[in-house]
Amino acid sequence: MIDGVKRSRSPQMDTRLLISRELLRRILSILSCICSSAYEAMLFKAVFSLVFHGLLRVGELTVQNMSNICSANHALNKNDVKIYKKYLEIHLVSSKIDQFGRGVTIHIPKQADICICPVVLLTCYLRDRPVVGGPLFCHFDGKPLTKYQFSAILKKSPHALGIEHSRWSSYSFRIGMTTACAIEGLSDEKIKSLGRLKSGAFLRYIRIPV
Numbered sequence: 001m002i003d004g005v006k007r008s009r010s011p012q013m014d015t016r017l018l019i020s021r022e023l024l025r026r027i028l029s030i031l032s033c034i035c036s037s038a039y040e041a042m043l044f045k046a047v048f049s050l051v052f053h054g055l056l057r058v059g060e061l062t063v064q065n066m067s068n069i070c071s072a073n074h075a076l077n078k079n080d081v082k083i084y085k086k087y088l089e090i091h092l093v094s095s096k097i098d099q100f101g102r103g104v105t106i107h108i109p110k111q112a113d114i115c116i117c118p119v120v121l122l123t124c125y126l127r128d129r130p131v132v133g134g135p136l137f138c139h140f141d142g143k144p145l146t147k148y149q150f151s152a153i154l155k156k157s158p159h160a161l162g163i164e165h166s167r168w169s170s171y172s173f174r175i176g177m178t179t180a181c182a183i184e185g186l187s188d189e190k191i192k193s194l195g196r197l198k199s200g201a202f203l204r205y206i207r208i209p210v
Contacts, residue, residue, distance in 0.1 A: 058170035
């Protein structure tokens with residue numbers, strides 16, 4: 001409680017950089033140079049696009065580690081996703097702010113740019129995904145994608161793009177989409193609803209260029 005009060009009185013500036021739609025497109029385009037196989041590249045294209053457009057947290061799509069069965073139960077399951085012509089329907093059984101485990105269903109619309117469209121990329125990924133149960137995102141051997149692996153591939157992206165340094169993290173996707181929504185004129189309440197937030201914390205994610 002005391003630590004929480006201290007943080008509220010002396011807020012630290014969030015130095016994480018945002019990932020915009022254009023930067024997302026560039027990252028996805030170089031994944032084939034970073035990943036070990038075409039399947040791995042498609043896996044990360046789908047998960048990066050989904051975490052961006054769905055304003056999702058990486059913990060909702062990945063497991064903490066290979067041996068943690070509990071974290072696997074919280075990761076998005078293959079059976080919790082439905083693909084329609086113009087949108088994705090995703091049921092999150094649990095999340096960081098869903099402390100009572102009520103679950104929530106979200107819809108992610110198809111994007112005009114097919115290179116970053118979550119509907120297109122997830123459809124392609126599922127076409128080659130091994131026939132196994134469990135978490136939606138898994139490697140070709142059926143092992144679930146971990147949070148560490150998600151971050152590791154993301155950290156390799158700046159070098160592959162010729163960027164010497166970057167403060168990207170998994171939250172950079174969330175910051176980028178929140179900013180995009182604000183620039184496009186969505187109301188604060190709509191952005192809070194899309195990000196499943198109940199407070200004004202989302203405001204610190206908005207980085208409008210001056």
